[in-house]
Amino acid sequence: MQIIRPILADNTTSISELKKNPMAVVEQADGFPVAVLNRNKPEFYCVPADAYEAMLDKLEDIELTQLVKERLEQDEVEVSLDDL
Known part of the structure; x- marks a missing residue:
């Protein structure tokens, strides 16, 4: 059975090119x-460094947002400055 994969980029090229x-x-x-x-099947994506860095920044933002949402549900713990 042949798996059909979508092409997730507006730009394409062949390996030869x-x-x-x-x-x-x-x-x-x-x-x-x-x-x-x-x-005619996508084998990999070539991503410019700026786009890759932006993608990683967005992924990190998503992970941090999820962490904040999880911690909002936790009980608060009071700490004095002297304990730090």
């Missing part, structure tokens, strides 16, 4: 991810 000139592929995508296809 990526091998020929990787920087040209990245520059043509204008800062956006590029789906690298093998036999």
